[in-house]
Amino acid sequence: QQQVKQSPQSLIVQKGGISIINCAYENTAFDYFPWYQQFPGKGPALLIAIRPDVSEKKEGRFTISFNKSAKQFSLHIMDSQPGDSATYFCAASTDKLIFGTGTRLQVFP
């Protein structure tokens, strides 16, 4: 049973466009929601994270939107660039990270 559901599985965006990846969870005990970015042949690296007492967090072109009542959170990448092409994982945690299934983002020039 997937505790954290992520969509879409893959995403193609034009350079300069907005990339949106969505995640949903069931366990209301989760208290930390990070996003990880993974390039081919590398391990995942923390991109941005949010706690449930905040509805939005922005770091540069990356924004997390969090809807506690709907148990959903999303990653928005503004002005998407070819260098953003990677696999993105959402995750949720109480004491250890549970990951979503990943989204492969391709940004074309």
Place this chain on the structure above:
Amino acid sequence: NAGVTQTPKFRVLKTGQSMTLLCAQDMNHEYMYWYRQDPGMGLRLIHYSVGEGTTAKGEVPDGYNVSRLKKQNFLLGLESAAPSQTSVYFCASSNGQVHGYTFGSGTRLTVV
């Protein structure tokens, strides 16, 4: 800065063979984790450790064993490899705070 180092990077095993994957971290982190990554399934937690001498089961522990004899090392063992264990294995460590996860670069294991 080495961070988290995994060895080997690649390995091919025959069904029934055994092997050990080594994870070493130089950040003095208390917590260490083993994940496996499969297409369409994300990263799934196999086992983890909250300190030297401790281990605990994650989401998919069957067929694997772990040991944490030294704080800086976390070993993942496969006693009798099966094709279903073909995967990319990632080790991670943290300082106890969830945002502090540092991942290694992975071990690609193929069981034939």
